[in-house]
Amino acid sequence: MTRTRMLLSAACAALLATGAQADENANMVIDGTEMKIRADAPAHMENVDEIMSGWVFRSVETQALQLDDFDNPAFVFVDQAIDLWDKVDGSEGKACSSCHEDVEDFAGLRTKLPRVDDGQLVSMENLVNECRTERMGAEPWKWSGGQMTAMTALIGLQSRGMPVDVAIDGDAAPFWEKGKELYYTRVGQLDMSCSNCHEDNYGVMIRADHLSQGQINGFPTYRLKNAKLNSTHGRFKGCMKNIRAEPFKEGGDEFKALELYLASRGSGLAVETPSVRN
């Protein structure tokens, strides 16, 4: 921990020098509600004492965008999802609202996903597409497409402020173990694992980027880089390409397992959906 502190203070000094200062001690209050962005690491994490939202590592300007829903660009897409919610699609003549009276009924769902249903690990995207294909008779949405990320943002928002609380035991255990293995496995021409950057080196600069813990409690996240909502699996894909690794498939078993494992590394942090990052 001493080493991390030293690295963090070095990072602060460098940030001051470059002007891209992050306020690592800031608290997040949205609509008068304080969000839990730091927590004791869950017992299964052997090498980290404190878990922190990726928001902590962003610049003051980027941080500010998430503090007010009128400033948060992700809400443009949340509004689109509110329209989609009532839009009839598919052979059965149904919209989401035909079965689900109020999207607010999904409060708490985000905190529990991914989860195991009938022996399969499912993410929120699977649940949305299951509704579309099984009950609406509609085409499934693309995993990281605009409609899907808008809808997962709207549904995830209903859990905002609630602590991440995924199950990792019982049926979930083998998926979680697989995700953990992926997290620590080096891949790509650069031969790096998730842990190399996000566990061993969070808080330090990797060129212009301030390395975070890779928490996923804010997804889908609006990125200033591409001005749209980004899915968790889309972000994994981007990371893998950065280290010149052939990405796994969005929605595939590997990324779902990794999503579960990463969610469990954020247990206790508030759901921030939809967050804003650079």
Place this chain on the structure above:
Amino acid sequence: MKTITTAAVLAVLVSGASWAEGIAPSKVSFDDGLVSASLTGVPGDPVNGRDVFKNRKLGNCLACHVNADMPEESFHGEVGPEMTGVADRWEEAELRGIVANSKMMFEGTIMPAFYIEEGYARPLEDFAGQSILTAQQVEDVVAYLMTLKED
């Protein structure tokens, strides 16, 4: 007779060309992490090495190492040690070994091996079977690093 001469000249040219490409990554000889022999036999060019060091598509060494010799660059990474005075701390053979494959000296390091062409999993197709840098680029970076002295 003329044909034979031409063939001989071609043979020399071909072998000369392959020699300039340098020793294959798998043939590099490490001794306790050190690589004593030049990978190409051609002296490294420190000016080009400086470019390889900062170029995001080549070494991108600056992504992880602060380098006081590059004040014109806005963003210096902090993952690895600073480069200031690196030539005072390391011999050329050590630097060559560290750049080519630092895992031979520092087990478990995050630092990529810049001169291996296998031994990594799931490479993107465009990079499969290739080293990050060429043998000469490694020599150029080493020559550049050897210029980074404190005084």
